[in-house]
Structure formats: C-alpha cells, structure tokens
Amino acid sequence: MDQQEILKRIGAMVADERRLRAALAEGRIDSATEQERLAATERMLDQCWDLLRQRRARAEFGGDPDRARVRPASQVERYES
Template structure:
C-alpha cells in the first residue's frame, strides 16, 4: 500500500465515522452498535496513521518505505503519549 492508498483509506474511514454518527443521531442505529463500530474504525485508523508516519520516516531517513508494514492493532493501541 503506497502513501496515496493509505490516505485514501483514511479518508474512507473518516467518512464512515461521520456516517455512523449521523446514523446514531437519526435513530437508525443504537449507541451500542455505534460504539462497537466506532471502536473497530478507530483501531483501523490508528493503524493507518501509524503506518503512514513510519513510512514517511523511513523515506526521510533513507529507508525503504515499501518495506514498512502495518503493526498489529494491539501494539498500536498500547502506545503511550
């Protein structure tokens, strides 16, 4: 997956997040469904942002961005700020 594909995937997920919030507001889904779907979406977004940052860093510092792979969600989710 190249940088443009990652950014396109992020944009898709942001749109999906908006749709979920609109569905909750309109009563089309309940809060439990929204929470479950948003949780999965947020994990996927975190993975994409992590992958994008690491690929950019590899390119900046002479590495091969194509060799950088997505990390498991559990690893990305347990980062400390």
C-alpha cells in the same frame, strides 16, 4: 500499499467514522453491532495512521518505505495524532 492508497483509505474511514458518530449521537442507531463497527474503524484508522507515519519516517531518513508494516491494533491504539 503506497502513500496515496493509505491516504485514500484513511479518508474513507474518517468519513465512515463521522457518519457512525453522528448517527449514534442523534440516536438513529444504538446497536452493539454499530458501536463495535465504530470501534473497529477507530482501530483500523490508528493502524493506517501509524503505517503512514512509518513510511514517511523511513523515506525521510533514507530507508525503504515499502518495508513499513501494519502493527497490531493493540500496539498503536490511542496514539496521539
């Protein structure tokens, strides 16, 4: 996955996250399934942002961006943006 694909995926997930948060805040949905979907989206976003940062760092310092790998959600959760 190249940088543009990662950014496109991030954009789609951010839109989904916003939609889910708005629906939960407005009380339109409150199911455990939707709350888990929001949590899963947040974990995937953390992973995508981390992958993007890895790729950029590798490129900046002469490494191969294609060697960057998705890290486990438990490792990248709650990273500060």
